[in-house]
Amino acid sequence: MAIETPKYKVLEKNGHIELRKYDGYITANVEIKADSYKSAGSMAFRVLADYIFGNNTKNTKIAMTAPVISQKPATSEKIAMTAPVTTAKLDDQKYVISFTMPASFTLKDLPKPNNDNVIIKSLPAHEVVAIEFSGYTSEGDIEKKSAELREWANKKQIKLANQPSVLRYDPPWKPGFIRRNEVCFSVV
Numbered sequence: 045m046a047i048e049t050p051k052y053k054v055l056e057k058n059g060h061i062e063l064r065k066y067d068g069y070i071t072a073n074v075e076i077k078a079d080s081y082k083s084a085g086s087m088a089f090r091v092l093a094d095y096i097f098g099n100n101t102k103n104t105k106i107a108m109t110a111p112v113i114s115q116k117p118a119t120s121e122k123i124a125m126t127a128p129v130t131t132a133k134l135d136d137q138k139y140v141i142s143f144t145m146p147a148s149f150t151l152k153d154l155p156k157p158n159n160d161n162v163i164i165k166s167l168p169a170h171e172v173v174a175i176e177f178s179g180y181t182s183e184g185d186i187e188k189k190s191a192e193l194r195e196w197a198n199k200k201q202i203k204l205a206n207q208p209s210v211l212r213y214d215p216p217w218k219p220g221f222i223r224r225n226e227v228c229f230s231v232v
Contacts, residue, residue, distance in 0.1 A: 047108065047109060047110045047213075048107065048109045048110075048146055048147065049109060049110050049111065049144075049213075050066055050067065050069045050109075050144050050147075051066070051067045051069075051147070052064040052065060052066040052067065053065050055171070056200075058196065060175050060176045060177065061173065061174070061175045061192070061193065061196050062173070062174050062175075062176075063171065063172075063173050063200075063202070063231070064171065064172050064173075064174055064228075065169065065170075065171050066169060066170055066171070066172065067169055068166065068167055068168045068169045068170075069144050069145065069147065069166075069167055070144070070145040070149060070150075070151060070154060070164060070165065070166050070167070071142040071143060071144055071145065071164070071165050071167060072092055072095055072096070072142065072143045072145060072157065072162055072163070072164055073140050073141065073142040073143075073162070073163045073164075073165055074088045074091045074092055074140070074141050074142075074161050074162055074163070075138060075139070075140050075161070076088045076091075076138070076139045076140075076141060077137045077138055077139075078137060078139055079137060080183070081114045081139070081181065081183070081186070081210060082181075084114065084139035084141060085112060085114060085139075085141060085212070088139070088141030089112070089141070091141075091159065091161060091162060092141060092142075092143045092162065093108075094159065095143075095157045095158075095159060095162045096108060096143065099157070099158050099159060100155035100156060100157050100158055101155050101156040101157075101158065102155035103155075104155045106145065106146065106149075106154075106155070107146050108143075109143065109144045109145070109146060110212075110213040110214075111211035111212050111213040111224075111225075111226070112141070112142075112143065112211070112212045112213075113141075113142055113144075113209050113210065113211045113212075114139065114141065114181075114209065114210035114211075114212070115139075115140060115207060115208070115209040115210070142165075145164075151164070151166050170230060170231070171230070171231035172209075172228040172229060172230050172231060173193050173196065173197050173202065173204065173228060173229050173231065174193075174211070174226045174227070174228035175189050175192055175193055175226060175227055175228070176224065176225070176226050177189060177225055177226070177227075178220070178221060178222065178223055178224065178225065179220045179221060179223060179225070180220045180223065181210055181212060181225050185225075185227075186208060186210055186227055189208075189227035190208045190227055190229070193208070193227060193228070193229055194229075197229070197231075202231055203231065203232050204229035204230065204231060204232065205229050205230040205231075205232050207229075208227045208228065208229050209227070209228050209229070209230075210225065210226075210227055211225060211226040211227075211228060212225050213225065213226075
């Protein structure tokens, strides 16, 4: 059975780079203090997994979706979530990690988290530029892919948000060479 991902249309494609328009979706988010994307993702995963495994007002299990998204927005920017699980770096040690909720849920029928640290948000339709790559996601990979996206968007005269999001589609035990990852920027 395939894991659900947010729906989008590819508006333009150039190699591994895509300009996409995502439909609106709902995310469950948690803010984490950590020293890296990797450690923030690990700590937040446990909190968000607890919510979807039934620690909510309806004791309902919620299907896992992909990707897990990590963002690194500027401290003065509002964080725009762009996919299922998100890690957003708010300052040098704060991140927001998000899981995308299955499309079958609305804000009205999605179980409320029992943990006050889990925040539910509804995101409207939005555009992003994204680049896919395999392997593990190091800070160096994120910077390199971010630079490629900025260069491509600049040539296309597409204005991007200041900080990237990192999308991870695979579980931690999957070998790096077959992992699917993306770096993306919201189009502003």
